[in-house]
Amino acid sequence: MTPEVVFYIIIGILTLSFIFDKFLDHLNARHFNDPIPEELEDVYDQATYRKSQKYKKEKYRFGLLTSTFTLLITIAFFFLDGFAWVDAWARSYSENSIVIALIFFGSILLAGDLLSLPFSYYNTFVIEAKYGFNTTTLKTFILDKLKGWAMLAILGGILLAAIIWFYETTGPDFWIYAWAIVTVVTILMNLLYARLIVPVFNKQTPLEPGMLRTKIEAYAQTVGFQLDKIFVIDGSKRSTKANAYFSGFGREKRVTLYDTLLKDLEEEEIVAVLAHEVGHYKRNHIIVNLIISIVTTGFTFWLLSLFVDSVLLSEALGVATPSFHIGLIAFGVLYSPISEVIGLLLNYISRKFEFQADNFAKATYNAQPLISGLKKLSRNNLSNLTPHPAYVFAHYSHPPLLQRFRNLKRK
Numbered sequence: 001m002t003p004e005v006v007f008y009i010i011i012g013i014l015t016l017s018f019i020f021d022k023f024l025d026h027l028n029a030r031h032f033n034d035p036i037p038e039e040l041e042d043v044y045d046q047a048t049y050r051k052s053q054k055y056k057k058e059k060y061r062f063g064l065l066t067s068t069f070t071l072l073i074t075i076a077f078f079f080l081d082g083f084a085w086v087d088a089w090a091r092s093y094s095e096n097s098i099v100i101a102l103i104f105f106g107s108i109l110l111a112g113d114l115l116s117l118p119f120s121y122y123n124t125f126v127i128e129a130k131y132g133f134n135t136t137t138l139k140t141f142i143l144d145k146l147k148g149w150a151m152l153a154i155l156g157g158i159l160l161a162a163i164i165w166f167y168e169t170t171g172p173d174f175w176i177y178a179w180a181i182v183t184v185v186t187i188l189m190n191l192l193y194a195r196l197i198v199p200v201f202n203k204q205t206p207l208e209p210g211m212l213r214t215k216i217e218a219y220a221q222t223v224g225f226q227l228d229k230i231f232v233i234d235g236s237k238r239s240t241k242a243n244a245y246f247s248g249f250g251r252e253k254r255v256t257l258y259d260t261l262l263k264d265l266e267e268e269e270i271v272a273v274l275a276h277e278v279g280h281y282k283r284n285h286i287i288v289n290l291i292i293s294i295v296t297t298g299f300t301f302w303l304l305s306l307f308v309d310s311v312l313l314s315e316a317l318g319v320a321t322p323s324f325h326i327g328l329i330a331f332g333v334l335y336s337p338i339s340e341v342i343g344l345l346l347n348y349i350s351r352k353f354e355f356q357a358d359n360f361a362k363a364t365y366n367a368q369p370l371i372s373g374l375k376k377l378s379r380n381n382l383s384n385l386t387p388h389p390a391y392v393f394a395h396y397s398h399p400p401l402l403q404r405f406r407n408l409k410r411k
C-alpha cells in the first residue's frame with residue numbers, strides 16, 4: 001500500500017461517514033411533520049406543536065450547515081498538508097517530542113474550537129434564544145470557553161504527555177501502561193466528577209427543607225438511598241431546559257437535580273424522576289458503563305500500538321519523520337468506523353438501561369407521575385415525538401418518549 005492510497009482511504013472515511021450521517025438526519029427530518037401518536041397527544045397544544053416543528057427544522061438546517069463547514073475545512077486541511085505544516089511549526093519551538101506533541105494538538109484543538117465559535121455563539125444566542133431556552137449571559141459563555149480550555153490543557157496535556165512518555169520509554173508494550181493510566185484517570189473522574197469538575201461550571205446545593213424534601217426523604221428511605229446524596233444544580237444559569245442525572249459510585253454516588261426540573265415539575269413527578277435516577281444506581285449502570293469504557297480503551301490502545309509508528313501513516317499525511325502525534329491523527333480517522341460501531345453499541349445499552357431505570361421507578365414508586373413528568377419535560381424542551389427509528393438507533397441514548405410511555409404503561 002502506498003501513502004497515497006492511505007491518504008484517500010482517510011478522505012473516503014471522512015466523506016462516507018458525513019454522507020451516512022446526513023442521510024440519517026434527512027430520514028429523521030422527513031418525519032418532522034408526522035401526526036403525533038395518540039398516546040402523546042396531550043404533550044403539545046396546536047401552537048406549541050407548531051413551535052416544536054419550527055425548532056426541529058431550524059436545528060436540522062443549522063446542523064447541516066455546521067457539519068458541512070467542518071467537513072470542508074477538515075478535507076481542505078488534509079489536502080493542503082496542514083498537519084505537516086503544524087508539525088514543522090511545532091518542531092521549530094522544541095526538540096522534545098512531548099513538547100512538540102503538546103504544541104501540535106494544542107494549536108489544532110484551539111484553532112478548531114475558534115473556527116466553531118461563531119456557530120456555537122449563533123446556536124446559543126440566536127436559535128436557543130429565539131425559542132426561549134437560552135439564559136446564558138455573554139460572560140458565562142466566555143468563561144465557559146476559557147474554563148473548558150484550561151481544563152483540557154491541564155488534564156489532556158498531562159495525559160498526553162504521560163502516554164507519549166510511556167511510548168518512548170517502554171516501546172511496543174506502551175499500550176498497557178497507557179491503558180493503565182487512562183483507566184486510573186477514568187475511575188477518578190467518575191468518582192470525583194461532582195466534586196472536581198462540576199463546581200468549576202456550576203453551583204451545587206443540598207436539597208432545601210420543605211414539602212419536596214420530606215416526600216423525597218420518605219421515598220429514599222423505602223429504597224435505602226441516603227438523602228445527603230441528593231443535590232440541586234443551577235442549570236438555569238445556561239438554559240431553561242430541565243434535566244437530572246446520577247453520577248459517581250461508592251461513597252461518591254449522588255443524584256443531581258436541575259433547579260429547572262424543580263421549577264417545572266410537580267413534587268410527585270420530581271420524586272418519580274429521582275426514583276428513575278436511583279434505579280440507575282441500584283442496577284449498577286455506572287459500574288457497567290465504566291467497565292465497558294475501560295475494555296474499549298484497552299482495545300483502542302492495543303490497536304493504536306500496532307499502527308502508531310508506521311512510516312506509511314505519517315507519509316500519508318505528508319510528514320517525513322514518523323511521530324506519535326502524526327500517527328495518532330491518521331489512526332484516529334482510520335479507527336473512526338470502529339468507534340462509530342462501539343458508539344452504536346453504547347447507545348443501545350444506554351437505552352436498555354433507561355428502560356430498567358424506568359421500571360425501577362415504576363416498581364418502587366409510581367409510573368403515572370413519571371409519565372406525566374416525562375411528558376412535561378418533552379413539551380418544555382420542544383422534543384421530537386416522531387423520530388425515525390434508524391436515527392434513534394444511531395443517536396439516541398434515551399428511548400423516544402412513546403417507547404418509554406408504552407413501557408411504563410405495561411402491566
Ligand SMILES: [Zn+2]
Pocket residue numbers: 276277280354357
Ligand atoms: Zn436515565
